[in-house]
Amino acid sequence: MNRRGKLTTLEEAGHLIQDGMILAIGGYLNNNHPMALVREIVRRNIKHLYLVTCIAAGIEADLLIGAGCVDTIQAPFVGGEWLGFMPNFRKKAERGEIKIKEIDEHHTLCSLRAAAFDLPFLPTRVGLGTDLLQVNKDLKVFNDPIRGETLVAVPPIKPDVAILHAQRADAYGNVQHRGSVFLDHLMAQAANKVIVMVEEVVPLEVILADPKKTTIPSYIVDAVVRVPYGAHPCSSHGCYKLDEVYYREYLNAAKNEETYRTHLDHYIFNVSSHEEYLEKIGIKRLLGLSMN
Amino acid sequence: MKRLEYSVSELIAIVLSRDLRDGEIGMLGAYSEIPQASIRLAQLTHAPNLSCIYGASGGYNKKGPLCHYVGEYGNLMGAEAVFPLDTILDLVSKRMDFFFAGGFQVDQYGNLNLVCAGSYGKPSLRGPGTAGLAISCSIFKRFYIYLQSHRKQSLVPKVDFVSGAGFVHGFNTRLEQGIPEGGPRLLITPLGVFDFDPDSKRMRLKSLNPGTALDEVIENTGFELMIPDRIPETLPPKEEELRILREDVDPLGFLR
Numbered sequence: 001m002n003r004r005g006k007l008t009t010l011e012e013a014g015h016l017i018q019d020g021m022i023l024a025i026g027g028y029l030n031n032n033h034p035m036a037l038v039r040e041i042v043r044r045n046i047k048h049l050y051l052v053t054c055i056a057a058g059i060e061a062d063l064l065i066g067a068g069c070v071d072t073i074q075a076p077f078v079g080g081e082w083l084g085f086m087p088n089f090r091k092k093a094e095r096g097e098i099k100i101k102e103i104d105e106h107h108t109l110c111s112l113r114a115a116a117f118d119l120p121f122l123p124t125r126v127g128l129g130t131d132l133l134q135v136n137k138d139l140k141v142f143n144d145p146i147r148g149e150t151l152v153a154v155p156p157i158k159p160d161v162a163i164l165h166a167q168r169a170d171a172y173g174n175v176q177h178r179g180s181v182f183l184d185h186l187m188a189q190a191a192n193k194v195i196v197m198v199e200e201v202v203p204l205e206v207i208l209a210d211p212k213k214t215t216i217p218s219y220i221v222d223a224v225v226r227v228p229y230g231a232h233p234c235s236s237h238g239c240y241k242l243d244e245v246y247y248r249e250y251l252n253a254a255k256n257e258e259t260y261r262t263h264l265d266h267y268i269f270n271v272s273s274h275e276e277y278l279e280k281i282g283i284k285r286l287l288g289l290s291m292n
Numbered sequence: 293m294k295r296l297e298y299s300v301s302e303l304i305a306i307v308l309s310r311d312l313r314d315g316e317i318g319m320l321g322a323y324s325e326i327p328q329a330s331i332r333l334a335q336l337t338h339a340p341n342l343s344c345i346y347g348a349s350g351g352y353n354k355k356g357p358l359c360h361y362v363g364e365y366g367n368l369m370g371a372e373a374v375f376p377l378d379t380i381l382d383l384v385s386k387r388m389d390f391f392f393a394g395g396f397q398v399d400q401y402g403n404l405n406l407v408c409a410g411s412y413g414k415p416s417l418r419g420p421g422t423a424g425l426a427i428s429c430s431i432f433k434r435f436y437i438y439l440q441s442h443r444k445q446s447l448v449p450k451v452d453f454v455s456g457a458g459f460v461h462g463f464n465t466r467l468e469q470g471i472p473e474g475g476p477r478l479l480i481t482p483l484g485v486f487d488f489d490p491d492s493k494r495m496r497l498k499s500l501n502p503g504t505a506l507d508e509v510i511e512n513t514g515f516e517l518m519i520p521d522r523i524p525e526t527l528p529p530k531e532e533e534l535r536i537l538r539e540d541v542d543p544l545g546f547l548r
Contacts, residue, residue, distance in 0.1 A: 185376060237365045
């Protein structure tokens with residue numbers, strides 16, 4: 001019997017994501033987000049997602065929120081650093097049109113670890129003295145039975161699916177990040193299903209030659225999709241930089257509903273493949289972002 | 293002596309750098325060009341044994357010029373190590389020395405807000421989130437607050453949402469809430485440097501930045517500051533500090 005390969009297409013991987021699921025998205029701030037899969041989710045009009053992000057989320061969350069795919073988001077930060085606020089998150093939060101599970105960075109870590117360990121909660125001191133405890137009733141203050149300290153219990157959050165973007169993997173799902181792994185490995189441990197997009201699929205021999213670089217082992221990976229430039233407009237660590245031109249266009253388009261809809265039509269709904277999306281960005285700009 | 297020209301960001305970076313001690317370990321978050329510069333400057337001057345983790349990219353003791361985006365790949369180049377973010381949060385739990393914080397609201401006890409202005413349910417402004425202020429303000433032994441503008445709207449009597457706890461309601465209330473000892477050490481704005489009264493934990497003026505009048509500070513602060521009898525001027529950048537900052541730390545001029 002042969003070892004099972006896990007290579008699949010964006011379209012097929014997209015079918016693993018269904019209405020109402022808890023979806024974890026890898027990457028951090030403006031880096032390594034699996035944007036091609038995010039666009040696939042928007043194209044397929046998936047609804048009522050509960051979004052779990054890294055300790056800083058950016059355009060990957062904002063795009064799904066703007067397209068109406070998200071009911072609830074748990075994220076300690078949604079923004080673009082120097083690029084500014086994320087417009088759909090801000091607008092919908094101010095209008096009360098999205099539920100926010102208000103948490104801090106350590107709560108993200110505790111909730112994913114509790115899920116990975118199958119524990120009812122993990123304790124932290126983080127949150128004491130803040131208003132998080134008033135607005136997020138899932139965070140419960142308790143007296144610890146060992147030292148009698150006042151602590152906060154953080155319940156698990158178990159993603160149905162984690163979608164990640166890394167730089168390379170083999171066909172079996174051994175994943176290697178070229179730069180930061182951020183929290184991708186922990187999301188993979190916590191989630192029921194794991195889809196990894198990569199810039200490059202390499203033969204197993206390449207992984208065997210450098211096993212210390214493997215960040216996620218194949219047994220917890222369900223699908224591998226080869227998507228060069230799949231993190232665009234975000235950076236893919238060590239492969240290409242973030243596309244500030246696209247970000248500005250996005251932030252401008254999000255200023256009103258009509259221009260945002262035109263933006264989604266242009267880059268997502270009227271596009272039938274990732275290659276067609278890249279054609280719209282253009283070879284010149286893509287090569288300009290390349291770090292190779 | 294000739295008068296040196298420098299930007300507000302350069303002044304803040306230099307004032308911060310002077311307060312960092314040799315042998316300490318600190319951390320940086322996003323939007324952190326100024327703190328990045330202060331750490332590099334300290335390492336290249338009085339604190340060669342100062343260490344720093346870039347909380348976003350996971351880089352440790354990065355050398356070389358400042359990067360614009362904290363999470364970018366360039367922030368791993370020239371690092372002594374690169375850690376995943378869960379390892380970094382574990383390291384934070386060991387009580388590092390210092391962190392740099394900001395917020396769109398800071399109050400008289402050094403509590404910070406990056407979540408929302410107005411009521412939580414119907415905010416007039418929704419910010420990005422707590423952004424790690426809850427952990428950083430509670431676990432680090434001390435933190436520095438810096439603001440690039442000094443306005444009544446951002447220096448408020450009480451923040452609308454506590455995303456990072458400073459001295460809570462003053463006096464011993466921070467410890468009473470179960471938060472480890474620590475809290476804000478300094479606030480630095482374009483107008484001056486501020487610290488906190490050891491007893492009441494209320495914010496007080498420490499020094500006025502060169503060219504700032506006391507009235508300007510009072511008019512632009514939304515609460516009553518403690519004002520000492522004698523108010524020194526913030527020591528302006530020295531020629532050597534500016535030279536190292538510009539030549540070695542920030543050759544691309546992000547702070548200029």
